[in-house]
Amino acid sequence: MTHHHKPASAAPRRPSRPAATDTAHAQELKRLHGWLHTARFLTTAPQLEHLPALDVPEIAFVGRSNAGKSTSINTLTQQKRLAFASKTPGRTQSINLFSLGKQGETDAVLADLPGYGYAAVPQEAKIRWQRVMANYLVTRENLKGVVLLCDPRLGLTELDEALLDVIRPRVQEGLKFLILLTKADKLTHAEAQKALSIARLQCGGGEARLFSALKKQGLDEVAQLLWQWTHEAPAAGDVEDEPEALD
Numbered sequence: 001m002t003h004h005h006k007p008a009s010a011a012p013r014r015p016s017r018p019a020a021t022d023t024a025h026a027q028e029l030k031r032l033h034g035w036l037h038t039a040r041f042l043t044t045a046p047q048l049e050h051l052p053a054l055d056v057p058e059i060a061f062v063g064r065s066n067a068g069k070s071t072s073i074n075t076l077t078q079q080k081r082l083a084f085a086s087k088t089p090g091r092t093q094s095i096n097l098f099s100l101g102k103q104g105e106t107d108a109v110l111a112d113l114p115g116y117g118y119a120a121v122p123q124e125a126k127i128r129w130q131r132v133m134a135n136y137l138v139t140r141e142n143l144k145g146v147v148l149l150c151d152p153r154l155g156l157t158e159l160d161e162a163l164l165d166v167i168r169p170r171v172q173e174g175l176k177f178l179i180l181l182t183k184a185d186k187l188t189h190a191e192a193q194k195a196l197s198i199a200r201l202q203c204g205g206g207e208a209r210l211f212s213a214l215k216k217q218g219l220d221e222v223a224q225l226l227w228q229w230t231h232e233a234p235a236a237g238d239v240e241d242e243p244e245a246l247d
């Protein structure tokens with residue numbers, strides 16, 4: 001008679017979230033990751049004018065070269081080689097678009113913009129590229145959000161700041177913005193928290209998150225954000241889908 005039934009209250013379950021909700025939450029996350037996993041190559045554009053005009057929401061991934069952008073995109077979409085960093089000058093200039101959506105229906109697009117700041121790129125090409133990128137960020141009509149990948153050991157560099165200056169007015173008008181601090185596994189907890197609070201101050205109206213492709217940290221949160229950005233109802237005052245007559 002040594003067997004005791006454990007009272008239900010002794011179960012090591014967080015009291016705030018009953019089992020049914022846990023399951024629903026897990027299913028929701030599974031659905032989101034399944035959605036990201038549908039990512040497939042759409043097109044590549046060597047120049048801005050070659051980018052097709054699209055009416056589905058687009059999210060741009062930007063960051064200095066080596067920030068971990070390709071690794072993060074591949075990890076988020078659970079694909080090995082969707083995005084790959086080409087360190088070859090001249091091959092770094094293209095914008096790659098990936099479609100997202102189940103049953104072959106595209107409901108969002110990810111745009112992988114070339115990494116910047118790579119030392120071996122000639123100055124002239126750097127300046128040309130900065131202009132293309134600025135143009136893209138300012139003029140792309142279906143652009144809903146920007147994810148800036150940043151290695152927290154370096155923090156925001158001059159080029160990241162320049163990019164921030166370019167998008168700040170659009171962020172104030174509702175463009176979503178996320179600073180993703182990559183390679184978080186390389187930081188101690190204290191260093192990570194410090195980097196996060198600095199990034200939160202710098203992201204002006206946007207958000208900041210820690211991310212590690214290696215440790216699969218931050219994936220759920222980013223998946224949730226990307227879904228919300230591309231599927232939330234237009235904000236009040238957003239005239240998309242409204243009759244022409246309003247003015």
Ligand code: GDP
Nearest residue numbers: 065066067068069070071085115183212213214
């Ligand atoms: P990109 O130039 O921004 O596309 O950067 P990559 O994705 O090529 O990553 C640059 C380097 O950082 C590579 O050596 C990656 O293996 C490494 N890296 C990327 N993400 C992580 C991560 O989460 N943890 C660690 N430890 N290394 C990472």
